[in-house]
Amino acid sequence: MSVEYRELSNNNLESRVVFFGKANCEPNHFFTGNNVRKEYVIHYILKGKGVFASANHAAVTLHAGDLFILPKNVPCFYKADEQEPWSYFWIGLSGIKIQTMLSGSILASKHYLRHVEDTHFLNCLEKLFDAVHHNNSLTDKLLIESLIYQTFYHLNLEFPAEKKREHNTSTQQLEKAVAFLNDNYGDHECTIKFMCQKLNLSRTYIYNLFKEGFSLSPQQYLVKMRMEEAKALIKNENSTIQQISNSVGYTDEFTFSKAFKRYTGFSPNIYRKNNNFQ
Known part of the structure; x- marks a missing residue:
């Protein structure tokens, strides 16, 4: 040793x-x-x-x-x-x-x-x-x-x-974190690490706030936000998958498509076809 x-x-x-x-x-x-x-x-x-x-x-x-x-x-x-x-x-x-x-x-x-x-x-x-x-x-x-x-x-x-983690303070910090993600999820540079740096909060503390508030990790919450927006955009036939990918924070269509299929169970194209027939 x-x-x-x-x-x-x-x-x-x-x-x-x-x-x-x-x-x-x-x-x-x-x-x-x-x-x-x-x-x-x-x-x-x-x-x-x-x-x-x-x-x-x-x-x-x-x-x-x-x-x-x-x-x-x-x-x-x-x-x-x-x-x-x-x-x-x-x-x-x-x-x-x-x-x-x-x-x-x-x-x-x-x-x-x-x-x-x-x-x-x-x-x-x-x-x-x-x-x-x-x-x-x-x-x-x-x-x-x-x-x-x-x-x-x-x-x-x-x-x-x-004893110093007062409820109001925690709630306000969670609201700030959610607002930050809502404002920036379309930017591919928006990561949980980047958010923690901007809000001057530790990743552990942010993680606990999201788990207590939503039963999701911050990363899961960010993915959900991006995927729900993507689902809405896919219903618009005028938007290409690449354009949708870029608008929800992904730099390439392939990575976005994999993430979308993990989230919905369908590829973006299949999801679009299914919704067009409904």
Whole structure:
């Protein structure tokens, strides 16, 4: 098993990185040291999978793109998968402000997050991991400290604690997301990732909003919007399939036709013929 591990000397009482590392784990590898930490240790899974459990929480299987934290003074267990052992990097944090900053996020109670890739939070965390490799100068130390605060800022913004997800706010954000898709579904560059960036919301949060509101994922909702519009347009004999394809956000007729058949069970041409005979 390849392991990188380093400790840092920093006397900042408010927030500091005390150690960091990276490991490519062997199958079934698990941490054999003290499972109750004196720090908050964030692990981001780079590839593979494994099992994570913390006190009073059920064990969960986590995959690449997921993240878990070993909270201070909380017993935890984590183990690499037998077939696809995980690789991850970790950052150990300490200081009197860490608990306060963490408390605004669902990570404080849940102890893990799924699908944090493509988030501002992860982007800052990766920058922090890179920065702690270079901590020789005052400038380096100031950068590290600023990145700690940026990381927790985006963690709280993108993965807020449940008590902060007020119904009205969630409803308004869902309405904004639906309005965005309604205004842009005809553009082939309209993707869920693009929408999340424009609305400054994480993909996980958007996904949960749509599942709770419509029992559909955001992608399924976008496809439904495009296909329902296409069905209406196909009834117009003056529009070619290529023109319809372009107007509902597809760059080529073949890709559109495959998507339309998956949605309706018919090719666009057959669907047009069936409707003309009704």
